[in-house]
Amino acid sequence: MLGIIRQKVAGKLNHALNFEQGVGAVALRAFSSSAKQMTVRDALNSALEEEMSADPKVFIMGEEVGEYQGAYKITKGLLDKFGPERVVDTPITEAGFTGIGVGAAYHGLRPVIEFMTFNFSMQAIDHIINSAAKSNYMSSGQISVPIVFRGPNGAAAGVGAQHSQCYAAWYGSCPGLKVLAPYSAEDARGLLKAAIRDPDPVVFLENELLYGESFPVSAETLDSSFCLPIGKAKIEREGKDVTITAYSKMVGFSLQAADILAKEGINAEVINLRSIRPLDRSTINASVRKTNRLVTVEEGFPQHGVGAEICATVVEDSFEYLDAPVERIAGADVPTPYAANIERLAFPQVEDIVRASKRACYRSR
């Protein structure tokens, strides 16, 4: 019901949108008169608090999560509320606390492990893949690992090569893991709750620049039982001329690009993937079968990236429906530079998405 209203209203509202708002600009959903705003940070914090209150087995572990209130303040107030046994500040050893978290999960606790950034998760990747992802399979169902690994992923602003890599493609290729990438506050709440409740290990890729962004949230989203399904993408904006797939921060860029394209008569459909693994291939394919053109957008490196997988799945399942080659937009194939001007060039910008969509529509070279 809400979905139908949303579609009708969105159609009417598109032309009235304000393009000048920052990265987080999303079409206002006018169906809810009490359109409360919530930052992604608060969304994550509230989700953690509610899940910890509901289930005493859930606990948080990571560097600076307790006393410091979280390196990015995502875990603010949780130490005071739940105590040091459930919000554990750790020594500096990602390999250590990830291994310990996995051990605790083996025994039945539900740890939420925070990496200060997923770049640091590389120190712990053996435990994530070999000890967590593969355990249920290798033990033939005897050892389940209900663990969540979360933290900021991808680029921030001016943090250099060792703090800017996107890990969606790496983790997304591993059987046994579930990989989620929220965009809005609604995504953050619903997907984090789903991740914590899920019996399988989940890699939860946040984005530092989105933490401070505000999004409207419905009463349903604010309810403590709210949960989003894992493996379902969301069509953020319906369209009929070209499909744009994106996740995390790039969803916001894609929506801005869609607004610009609309002014030129190209009606783009923007898909917020939400789930990297399992990838919602049916939504993506259904969309491409409708629009016949595909642009994939991601911040990560192009080779073996998320866009490569989406392109392959569309070519496998919907080849006859494609009217143009798939356009793949990704970060530059270089370690991220620091200086602001070249850093900007190393990542997709709104104009890149606009130009790629036009190319897919044969509107430009």
Next chain:
Amino acid sequence: MALYLSKSGKFLPHFITKMSSLGMINLSSLGSCLSQNPPLLTEDGRTSYAAPGNDPTHFVCRRFGSVKADKLASISTNADSQLLNFPGGVVKFTPELKFLSDAPEERIHCYRVLDESGHLLTSDFVEIDKDIAVRMYKEMVMLQTVDTIFYEAQRQGRISFYVTAMGEEAINIASAAALSMDDFVFPQYREAGVLLWRGFGLQDLANQCFGNIGDNCKGRQMPAHYGSKKHNYFTVASTVATQIPHAVGAAYSLKMEGRDACTITYFGDGGTSTGDFHAAMNFAAVLEAPVILFCRNNGWAISTPVSDQFRSDGIVVRGQAYGIRGIRVDGNDALAVFSAVHTARKMAISESRPVLIEALTYRAGHHSTSDDSSKYRPIEEIEWWRAAQDPVGRFRKWLEMQGWWSCESDTELRGWARQEVLNAIQVAEKAEKPGLREIFTDVYDVPPSNLRDQEKSLRQTVQRHQRDYPHFQF
């Protein structure tokens, strides 16, 4: 963060102000902290605190408890002061420019109860009754028999791989006997005996090695990578030393549940070089986790001798580096291992602390069936340990002296064990392999749509090209 105090004391107050303006220290909470939990100066000049309870305030204080600005300033300005009130405890100064030695004066002594001939050397051990002792011996013999015959089976090409515990039978069985079934075991891969003791049958072992339909691991794992939830024995993983932090995490979980149980994890001398060992030891101490960290120092990590593995006096000395109690025991002495594990378990649970045990032993067999250790160590060395230090023989001698065992019983037992193991192998070899379905189950809790599709597609392919897939019946 380290705070270096200069004698004038001018640096510290400035530093504290700077830190508090960065929001990193809350000065008012510091003050209230100390008044609630004043540090007690003990005889050796070290600050100690009351045993940590569940009071979160106390926990919060611990990190900053010993740093109070004006108190520190007064200590530092006192020219006769012998003490530094440093975060973590009071430290005495010394005017001598002296470095700590790289090694203790003497190597740490090794606890032993029985000598090679099975004679008791001490009364300081945990007594065991006849039933347990005889059962321990029988399981040690069974373990030896399983190892010998399964090794041969691999050599004959019947299984692809095997790893024996030759020479470490006492470690396996005696440590298992000293634990309760509620204690969780995080093995490395040379502890099949612990599983045997807990009731995992010969047929189960054989099924796993043959990866057949009876295998509780559904043919997912290499041979000897056993695991059984029922027996609280976590599945063996090939990754080295990853089980150590797992054991600490699980111990933390047990502690939170308030259970009368601990975890035990086994690892070798080689495993102690990993980052995981360090992180786990450190964490176990900080988290106060009830875990027994059992190091089987058997002298070799494949072809790497301990002299190339580390330069410390073995592993036991590292315990103190992390604030963990430790003991070195004779790993070939079943009574010593039993006593050490039994006592460590009590300590771990009642005091909620980790305990380190280093058992000195010898890897009498090859690293695995993929190894030929005569290539890198002298055969005489192997032979000497196998004969003179054989843990099974030593225990038998003690049993015989107690009047609890005899030569005839031994022949009978070994004959029976051999037959049982051979039967198990024959049955396992003939059994079916797991079905096609088992490729796709257990990747996740519930198979996702892409795997369901793949299974369907695979079945169709097998159906269509049955000639290429003779093993699968429909």
